[in-house]
Amino acid sequence: MSNPAPPRGILLDIEGTTSSISFVHDVMFPFAREHLDEFLDANWSREDVQRACEQIAADDGHASLKAWRDARGDAPAKDLVRAEVHRLMDGDAKATGLKALQGLIWHGGFHSGQLAAHVYPDVIPAIERWRDHDIDVRIYSSGSVTAQKLFFGHVAGVGDCLHLFSGHYDTAIGGKKDSGSYLSIAADWGLSPADIVFISDIAEELEAAQAAGFQVLASIRPGNSPLPPELNVTRIETFESILS
DSSP states (O other), X not given: OOOXXXXXXXXXXXXXXXXXXXXXXXXXXXXXXXXXXXXXXXXXXXXXXXXXXXXXXXXXXXXXXXXHHHHTTSOOHHHHHHHHHHHHHHTTOOOHHHHHHHHHHHHHHHHHTSOOBOOOTTHHHHHHHHHHTTOEEEEEOSSOHHHHHHHHHSBXXXXXXXXXXXXXXXXXXXXXXXXXXHHHHHHHHTSOGGGEEEEESOHHHHHHHHHTXXXXXEXXXXXXXXXXXXXXXXXXXXXXXXXX
């Protein structure tokens, strides 16, 4: 990496950067869809489930879950949530409430051993090397912080890797294509944007981080969508070359 000085922080995307898109789309998303009904039936009254459902209602423009139900002629709230989750998942939406509910469903899958996170083999050794250089490493993903911690707490063949990360951010801090989100992350981190490297596979995210003053690297992994050729960003196929 051709920086004048090592960064003080590295901010990582997950899907398409530390883990394959196929694992997220072909394993995690179908698991959430398959277990949605039984999860809602068994856990509807739980406080964290109700918070996620209230957020789903808010994401759809309603003042509350009750207001949403009233607007739909007293339709059962659980049915509204179920239908909205399917609609959002069909559109691969990055909605905060959806991600929160998915994270709660995945919790059972990871803890039961039904799910184990895929992470590229170069990722964990690289993060350990960065930390040896006193570089702080954090995650920024559209998936909820709960889901992020489940993911890195249950890495296939490795186990719990959460000790490698000093912080986690999700869309509660802002959208990943909004430069203001990266400024908020830098402020929370206590670092200058110029001291942070953001790594992602999405052009709009890289451009937003770059506009906020971050250093950026584009992740080129198998199965990722091609990046626009005019995107003026250094491309990497592995983490091995970063501070090697």
